[in-house]
Amino acid sequence: MIKKILLMDLPGQFKFVEKEVLPKIKEVLKSGRYIMGPEVKRFEDNFAKYCHARYCIGTSSGTESLYLSLLALGIGEGDEVITVPNTFTATAEVIVLVGAKPVFCDVDPNTLNLDPKSLKSKITKKTKAVIPVHLHGNPVDIDEIHRLCKPKKIVVIEDAAQAHGAKYKGRVIGSLVSETTCFSFHPVKNLGAFGDGGAVVTNNGKLEEIIRKLSNHGREDHYFHSMIGTTGRLDAIQGAILDIKLKYLTKWIKQKAKLVKYYRKKLPNVCKFIDTTKGGESSHHIFAIIISERDELAKYLKGFGIETGVHYPTPLHLQPAYKFLGYRVGDFPVAEKYANETLSLPLYPHMKKEEIDFVIEKIHQFYDK
């Protein structure tokens, strides 16, 4: 009898790597080197390789990765940065933190990713950057975004917090031609630390140098600082853990892809799915269905111990924190509609057949009532 099904089973995933991780943590603790150092360097090299990118800078979080990218690109007061409203607050938060203005554009009703047509309508002389989000791990139409941005010298910073291992036209996210690609290693991500962590990936050596310096208080030498920076570094323990987990990332994404295929085949017809972008391969960070009775279904499933999620229930332009931007209900109809209709279902690489079957059975039961 199944009592509980988590949205993402982190304790279960820990069991899978426990034998490798625990001795490694002990080794790092004994070394006395807890910040940056060889563990972080090894992971940075391996993650850059995984992303087919030249450089990787480990950071303290996905938020910090985005923030440092904006700082390094000199974006600040008087600048506008375009992004989507159906994302985690960090994507827009960092724009405000560097002193620039977030400008939202609507999303495509099929992929729920940035809609290039809406993006085009929001570009002004003040637009300095665009931050597209690979939502749920589904890649954005990055070629189309670059086609709009390049001629106007607008930089592109990819928010790949949810997209480790996703692909666009056969190329892994991080290897594309954007200025930087920003990853989060928050524990729930496909590649998650046991705490906070992030990375910036870039092919631009100058940007790598600046971001690395900014992430370490603008240090040239231990107490000699040439820039104003932050404590934006990745911890040694997290670097060591991530390096172990990176070996399994491709396998875990494949396992999730199989489960998503099964969900899609077995769920009732009333459940609609989010389209994968043309030429894209999702990393399946999240599997969400679209249904009008979202809250009722979530409540029904909870009654059977099935945890679900909503990514995200309130679009950013309607959040109190962004009230100062002056947006109103109705400004981004697609993002608003799907904020009320998407439901994320349990998904983790080692999810058992009886677990996924239980979720599917209960969703059928909800509609057969």
Ligand SMILES: Cc1ncc(COP(=O)(O)O)c(C=O)c1O
């Ligand atoms: C789309 C998106 N952007 C940014 C972030 C921020 O990442 P972090 O939580 O590592 O700061 C997250 C993670 O939660 C995210 O999902």
